[in-house]
Amino acid sequence: MLVRDYMTRHPMMGEPTMPIVEAQRYMWEHNLRHLPIVGDGKRLLGLVTRQTLLVDPGRLASLDVWEITSYLSGLTVKDVMVQAQDVISTSSDVTIEEAARTMVENRISCLPVIEAGVVVGIITETDMLCQLMELMATRAHGVRVTIQMPDVKGELAKLVSAISAQGWGILACGGVPAPKAPGKWETVVKIRNVSKDDIVAALSQIEGQEIIDVREM
Amino acid sequence: MHESHIQDNAQMGPSDGWIPLGKDPLQQPRDVPVLSVERLAVSYETRYGDVPAVRDVSFTVQRGEAYSIVGESGCGKSTVAFSIVSFLGRNGKIVDGHVLFQGRDLVGHSEEELRKLRGDRISMVYQDPMQALNPSLRIGEQLAEVLTVHRGIGQSEAEDRCIHMLEQVHMPDPANVMRRYPHQISGGQQQRVVIAMALLNDPALLIMDEPTTALDVTVEAAVLDLVAELQHKFDTAIMYISHNLGVVARVSDQVGVMYAGTMVERASVNDVYLRPSHPYTLGLMRCVPRLGMDKAASYLYPIRGRVPSPRNLPPGCIFEPRCDFARPVCRQKSPEMCEVEPEHWARCHFAAEILSGKLEPPQDAVPDLQALAERRASDETVLRVARAKTYYEAPSKQLIGGEKQYVKAVDDVSVEMKRGHTLGIVGESGCGKSTLVKTIIGLESPTGGEFEFMGMDISMPVSKRSLDLIKELQMVFQNPDATLNPSFSVGSQIGRPLRRFKAVPAHQVRDEVVRILDLMRLGENYYNRLPRQLSGGEKQRVGIARAIAGRPELVLCDEPVSALDVSVQAAVLNLLLEVQQEMGTTMAFIAHDLSVVRFFCDTIAVMYLGQIVEFGPAEAIYAPPYHPYTEALLSAVPIPDPRAAQKHIRLSGSVPSALHPPSGCRFHTRCPRRLLLPDGGQICTVEPPPWQRNTDEHRIFCHIPLDTLRQMDAVVTIQE
Numbered sequence: 001m002l003v004r005d006y007m008t009r010h011p012m013m014g015e016p017t018m019p020i021v022e023a024q025r026y027m028w029e030h031n032l033r034h035l036p037i038v039g040d041g042k043r044l045l046g047l048v049t050r051q052t053l054l055v056d057p058g059r060l061a062s063l064d065v066w067e068i069t070s071y072l073s074g075l076t077v078k079d080v081m082v083q084a085q086d087v088i089s090t091s092s093d094v095t096i097e098e099a100a101r102t103m104v105e106n107r108i109s110c111l112p113v114i115e116a117g118v119v120v121g122i123i124t125e126t127d128m129l130c131q132l133m134e135l136m137a138t139r140a141h142g143v144r145v146t147i148q149m150p151d152v153k154g155e156l157a158k159l160v161s162a163i164s165a166q167g168w169g170i171l172a173c174g175g176v177p178a179p180k181a182p183g184k185w186e187t188v189v190k191i192r193n194v195s196k197d198d199i200v201a202a203l204s205q206i207e208g209q210e211i212i213d214v215r216e217m
Numbered sequence: 218m219h220e221s222h223i224q225d226n227a228q229m230g231p232s233d234g235w236i237p238l239g240k241d242p243l244q245q246p247r248d249v250p251v252l253s254v255e256r257l258a259v260s261y262e263t264r265y266g267d268v269p270a271v272r273d274v275s276f277t278v279q280r281g282e283a284y285s286i287v288g289e290s291g292c293g294k295s296t297v298a299f300s301i302v303s304f305l306g307r308n309g310k311i312v313d314g315h316v317l318f319q320g321r322d323l324v325g326h327s328e329e330e331l332r333k334l335r336g337d338r339i340s341m342v343y344q345d346p347m348q349a350l351n352p353s354l355r356i357g358e359q360l361a362e363v364l365t366v367h368r369g370i371g372q373s374e375a376e377d378r379c380i381h382m383l384e385q386v387h388m389p390d391p392a393n394v395m396r397r398y399p400h401q402i403s404g405g406q407q408q409r410v411v412i413a414m415a416l417l418n419d420p421a422l423l424i425m426d427e428p429t430t431a432l433d434v435t436v437e438a439a440v441l442d443l444v445a446e447l448q449h450k451f452d453t454a455i456m457y458i459s460h461n462l463g464v465v466a467r468v469s470d471q472v473g474v475m476y477a478g479t480m481v482e483r484a485s486v487n488d489v490y491l492r493p494s495h496p497y498t499l500g501l502m503r504c505v506p507r508l509g510m511d512k513a514a515s516y517l518y519p520i521r522g523r524v525p526s527p528r529n530l531p532p533g534c535i536f537e538p539r540c541d542f543a544r545p546v547c548r549q550k551s552p553e554m555c556e557v558e559p560e561h562w563a564r565c566h567f568a569a570e571i572l573s574g575k576l577e578p579p580q581d582a583v584p585d586l587q588a589l590a591e592r593r594a595s596d597e598t599v600l601r602v603a604r605a606k607t608y609y610e611a612p613s614k615q616l617i618g619g620e621k622q623y624v625k626a627v628d629d630v631s632v633e634m635k636r637g638h639t640l641g642i643v644g645e646s647g648c649g650k651s652t653l654v655k656t657i658i659g660l661e662s663p664t665g666g667e668f669e670f671m672g673m674d675i676s677m678p679v680s681k682r683s684l685d686l687i688k689e690l691q692m693v694f695q696n697p698d699a700t701l702n703p704s705f706s707v708g709s710q711i712g713r714p715l716r717r718f719k720a721v722p723a724h725q726v727r728d729e730v731v732r733i734l735d736l737m738r739l740g741e742n743y744y745n746r747l748p749r750q751l752s753g754g755e756k757q758r759v760g761i762a763r764a765i766a767g768r769p770e771l772v773l774c775d776e777p778v779s780a781l782d783v784s785v786q787a788a789v790l791n792l793l794l795e796v797q798q799e800m801g802t803t804m805a806f807i808a809h810d811l812s813v814v815r816f817f818c819d820t821i822a823v824m825y826l827g828q829i830v831e832f833g834p835a836e837a838i839y840a841p842p843y844h845p846y847t848e849a850l851l852s853a854v855p856i857p858d859p860r861a862a863q864k865h866i867r868l869s870g871s872v873p874s875a876l877h878p879p880s881g882c883r884f885h886t887r888c889p890r891r892l893l894l895p896d897g898g899q900i901c902t903v904e905p906p907p908w909q910r911n912t913d914e915h916r917i918f919c920h921i922p923l924d925t926l927r928q929m930d931a932v933v934t935i936q937e
Contacts, residue, residue, distance in 0.1 A: 012320060015334065
């Protein structure tokens with residue numbers, strides 16, 4: 001689960017001399033939210049996002065209609081892009097959670113993936129969500145059950161042995177500290193080829209653990 | 218817990234409950250095709266006005282997909298590729314349509330803009346690796362240049378990256394290869410270097426124009442494996458251009474079939490091969506021999522006529538003059554590309570009828586091959602070659618004196634040919650198959666061995682042979698361009714052997730030539746034509762006509778159909794069969810295409826490094842027990858059927874030098890089956906193997922016991 005497995009290789013890219021009108025149309029037509037700007041040899045020169053394409057209304061207010069036209073038509077990507085030194089990027093052998101952390105801390109929605117100054121891919125929020133989706137085996141049918149358990153060593157083992165005692169297989173499993181109950185831990189398990197009732201029957205027997213959500217999906 | 222998770226996923230195939238990622242709006246950016254060609258038209262400016270080389274070609278290549286364009290020579294497939302990289306030459310121009318690369322139009326931009334726009338995101342690999350490499354620069358320098366010049370990477374880091382890339386293309390000893398010149402490595406390795414060079418830029422699209430056509434089947438198989446592996450590793454979309462239906466079936470996901478400058482059918486590889494809906498595609502599938510077909514049980518249907526010149530296209534459907542289903546409407550109205558079923562497009566008025574089987578191709582053309590079989594009942598031996606040796610002297614490396622060295626091109630080969638039979642000789646290039654044939658015909662003088670032809674000794678060069686002997690032994694060469702004299706008319710070239718051998722009285726020569734031309738399906742109007750006025754297939758027919766004019770007993774064919782397109786190849790093979798039937802000629806047939814050999818020959822000899830390793834009837838060669846080398850050849854041969862599953866056997870290394878052939882069994886350095894013998898096949902390195910007889914006619918030159926060889930599975934299986 002590294003960036004290289006989830007990034008989009010060969011992203012669509014632009015060059016600095018591209019007129020801003022064309023960049024905007026290109027991004028709009030293909031529903032792109034980020035456009036890395038590269039020079040020769042795919043070296044990263046900057047990044048264009050939808051925000052960078054917004055023109056400051058204050059600036060336009062001081063211009064008359066004819067000036068606005070010439071001002072806009074003369075703009076190129078180079079004039080508005082985030083310069084390469086300000087672009088926060090990552091490399092392909094970083095773990096996916098590390099990349100997610102970089103994005104959360106900087107409140108940005110994409111990271112160009114760079115190797116030796118060259119763009120090899122891009123990873124975006126969508127890729128992260130895709131990864132979350134896959135991690136929880138969203139595309140497979142099964143029963144998803146959430147169990148609240150004390151934050152004590154050995155609790156997960158109890159749950160897993162209860163499941164394996166029934167001969168069931170675990171499709172996906174994840175855990176987080178319970179958001180609203182300090183000292184507790186919430187574990188989500190997805191099991192297939194079983195009914196909701198069987199699971200409730202089997203797992204409600206575990207001492208100290210509580211089923212807080214069961215759904216078939 | 219972790220383990221059970223993995224196990225569960227492994228048990229659960231995509232069909233087993235996983236919902237595929239749909240056209241989720243969030244996934245949109247991934248769905249923009251890497252390449253989208255829309256109604257492309259390309260013309261070349263000539264003295265006679267613009268020649269439309271490509272018209273109305275549309276297709277899309279998705280991310281990470283392998284798209285093949287298949288068609289015969291001159292159909293415009295390379296022009297399509299060149300128009301994508303704007304490499305059309307000074308007189309070529311895109312006259313209509315769009316080429317969208319990652320959603321941006323490449324048409325109508327200046328060179329400089331294009332260079333920026335495309336950047337290093339499209340790479341191309343050409344047919345001949347030696348033309349893509351600079352012979353005067355070391356491989357390391359050429360590779361590193363890509364990185365140092367385009368990307369400004371430092372020399373030493375660039376070299377490290379190049380070595381890493383050479384490892385990715387499975388180049389043995391990459392650090393050493395970096396220091397060599399292109400001519401110091403083999404053809405397959407050169408092609409690997411070219412592929413590595415193309416991938417150094419990490420392109421989104423890799424265009425490969427006939428990348429394996431110049432390579433041997435075993436090398437070709439390894440290169441195709443490599444391409445498939447790299448495609449997944451680098452997530453690169455591949456556009457593959459080939460005339461070889463077998464190669465296309467092996468590598469592609471989607472196929473576009475081109476004919477006379479336009480695309481006539483496009484669909485997934487399975488649909489194109491198994492459910493063709495355009496008459497041309499149907500014709501192509503019917504004219505290639507599939508592995509396992511033989512001449513007694515099946516027939517190749519050639520496509521009649523020839524490809525129209527782009528300057529002189531028929532008014533209606535371009536395929537109408539050659540089409541078996543043509544109706545009046547085809548002559549009047551040119552069909553549009555229409556979707557016969559989802560994702561399956563064809564350019565034919567009757568595509569739906571063909572697909573549903575309402576229109577069947579005619580079967581009546583099958584000639585009666587029974588007569589041929591009866592005539593062939595003769596058991597008389599025409600040619601006997603025993604322990605033949607042909608050595609070439611190689612200069613010794615010392616300045617003065619030194620021992621003479623010999624390239625043992627043919628070493629201890631014995632074959633027999635019966636009257637009216639066809640012997641096929643197969644093997645990689647450099648295995649000595651051509652030398653053997655040239656020695657028999659007298660173009661090379663033998664170093665040793667017995668050569669007996671109808672009781673006469675023929676171990677002398679052709680200049681010492683009597684005219685009668687020369688008349689009985691004739692040859693058809695691979696390249697018809699090189700064998701016909703460009704300044705003599707067809708009639709005089711065919712007439713020459715007739716006059717020289719006095720086969721017919723002088724005043725009847727012309728009539729006889731016309732008769733032979735008719736037999737060749739050429740007709741009298743070809744009598745006065747010059748070779749340059751003929752197509753490739755017609756030239757080869759003249760070559761055959763000249764060889765058979767004197768009614769020889771034995772015709773030696775050295776790759777007679779390799780230079781020809783498949784539809785023409787079928788016609789030439791049929792012709793050779795008819796000649797054989799008509800005249801009862803004995804034939805030796807060299808080819809590297811194992812399907813063709815299986816189809817055409819009665820007996821097959823498999824050669825490796827100057828020796829025959831397996832000899833027997835055609836059907837016995839293609840079924841277990843195999844010689845390990847035959848097995849490897851069969852597993853490498855590209856089969857024009859996407860359902861075919863082959864055992865994966867790839868020979869490591871290249872063919873050893875014939876100057877110093879390996880001791881013991883010559884194949885032991887590359888043999889994948891040696892380990893079946895006790896103590897790792899030590900015996901193979903020391904002792905030459907014995908001839909083991911499977912049946913009276915089928916013998917195998919190997920140490921491995923026949924019982925072990927018999928237990929192996931068949932190499933090729935077709936999944937229904």
